[in-house]
Amino acid sequence: MKFGTKAVHAGVEPDPTTGAIMTPIYQTSTYVQESPAKHRGYAYARGANPTRNALQKSIAALENGKFGICFSSGMGATDAVIKLLSPGDEVITSNDLYGGSYRMFKRVFEKFGIKFHFIDLTSSENLIPYINNNTKLMWLETPSNPLMRIIDIEVCAGLAKKHGIMVAVDNTFASPYLQNPLALGADIVMHSVTKYLGGHSDVIMGALIVNDEKLYQDLAFIANSCGAVPGPQDSFLVLRGIKTLHLRMERHCFNGRKIAEYLKSHPKIGKVYWPGFSDHPNHSIAKKQMKDFGGMLSFTLKQDSIENATKLMESVQLFSLAESLGGVESLINHPASMTHASIPKEERLKNGLSDSLIRLSIGVEDVEDLIEDLEQALAGI
Numbered sequence: 462m463k464f465g466t467k468a469v470h471a472g473v474e475p476d477p478t479t480g481a482i483m484t485p486i487y488q489t490s491t492y493v494q495e496s497p498a499k500h501r502g503y504a505y506a507r508g509a510n511p512t513r514n515a516l517q518k519s520i521a522a523l524e525n526g527k528f529g530i531c532f533s534s535g536m537g538a539t540d541a542v543i544k545l546l547s548p549g550d551e552v553i554t555s556n557d558l559y560g561g562s563y564r565m566f567k568r569v570f571e572k573f574g575i576k577f578h579f580i581d582l583t584s585s586e587n588l589i590p591y592i593n594n595n596t597k598l599m600w601l602e603t604p605s606n607p608l609m610r611i612i613d614i615e616v617c618a619g620l621a622k623k624h625g626i627m628v629a630v631d632n633t634f635a636s637p638y639l640q641n642p643l644a645l646g647a648d649i650v651m652h653s654v655t656k657y658l659g660g661h662s663d664v665i666m667g668a669l670i671v672n673d674e675k676l677y678q679d680l681a682f683i684a685n686s687c688g689a690v691p692g693p694q695d696s697f698l699v700l701r702g703i704k705t706l707h708l709r710m711e712r713h714c715f716n717g718r719k720i721a722e723y724l725k726s727h728p729k730i731g732k733v734y735w736p737g738f739s740d741h742p743n744h745s746i747a748k749k750q751m752k753d754f755g756g757m758l759s760f761t762l763k764q765d766s767i768e769n770a771t772k773l774m775e776s777v778q779l780f781s782l783a784e785s786l787g788g789v790e791s792l793i794n795h796p797a798s799m800t801h802a803s804i805p806k807e808e809r810l811k812n813g814l815s816d817s818l819i820r821l822s823i824g825v826e827d828v829e830d831l832i833e834d835l836e837q838a839l840a841g842i
């Protein structure tokens with residue numbers, strides 16, 4: 462089955478009692494049993510819920526995976542993966558991770574004796590010196606936030622396999638429409654479902670997708686034991702959102718390309734970070750592992766200052782100034798004062814996050830209107 466057909470149909474069957482075409486919201490905490498321990502696969506809703514089950518099947522199908530598990534947030538999903546590890550284990554990951562992942566690794570899990578190596582993985586061979594007998598997990602995120610760096614999933618997974626290291630990929634920025642890490646050798650795919658999968662800025666949720674049954678059982682055990690499960694109402698909203706994922710992604714990609722090209726040719730713009738440009742350092746890897754280049758991009762101003770960036774963000778009318786991404790509406794965000802404000806300035810600049818760096822999550826509006834909005838805002842700086 463092709464992607465769009467799966468987006469509409471996978472995991473969803475008419476409701477057995479009424480024939481309702483949409484999966485009902487099973488708003489219940491428990492299920493009545495015929496006699497003790499004799500039930501129809503549902504005992505208590507932390508363990509299983511029919512609305513959530515339909516969603517898990519749908520998301521697994523979109524990643525061409527066998528098993529999906531949904532969590533109450535992307536961070537809840539990541540937390541479950543790290544809980545597979547034991548004190549003394551080591552993790553290799555990249556140096557420009559999603560801020561929340563970095564914070565969880567450093568401030569929650571390091572004190573339990575798990576060691577994290579944050580390294581530049583845009584050249585895969587950089588990870589080789591960090592592999593030792595304690596290395597148990599490689600955590601990859603590509604494209605990265607906000608500089609749209611690209612990591613070669615297949616090459617990293619190949620190196621990991623040789624040493625029996627498990628590979629997890631945060632596939633949030635690409636969505637399952639653009640990139641399927643399991644097919645490239647990953648063991649676990651993680652999504653912040655909050656973003657493109659939900660797609661309408663109205664749900665917080667996470668998901669893990671795996672092929673290996675033992676790994677699935679281990680993660681499902683953690684999900685049920687630790688309890689970061691999503692509710693049925695949110696599961697319904699995401700089931701609904703997924704039905705248009707392919708249509709939304711096509712428009713996100715189309716608009717993203719137009720705006721990247723527009724910005725690149727604008728005299729007031731410094732750099733534009735978008736993996737679709739042939740001069741992006743890992744463009745050929747992006748081309749190889751992604752179907753298209755997505756709706757996320759970042760840029761700097763030639764007159765690089767926080768003041769100019771602030772002025773631009775206050776002048777746009779259609780772009781909303783907000784954190785998050787992947788929704789139908791276009792968002793604008795300033796890493797230096799918002800998502801990355803907690804990083805000391807020197808370190809921030811060293812990592813390429815200059816004062817005027819602005820990140821856009823391009824929505825599905827008419828792109829002419831978005832460009833006109835940027836044009837009028839840029840005229841004022």
Ligand SMILES: *Cc1c(COP(=O)(O)O)cnc(C)c1O
Pocket residue numbers: 534535536537559561562602606631633634652653654655656665666667
């Ligand atoms: C948002 C995000 C997360 C965290 O997901 P939540 O649903 O907010 O918990 C993780 N990784 C990436 C790349 C994200 O954008």
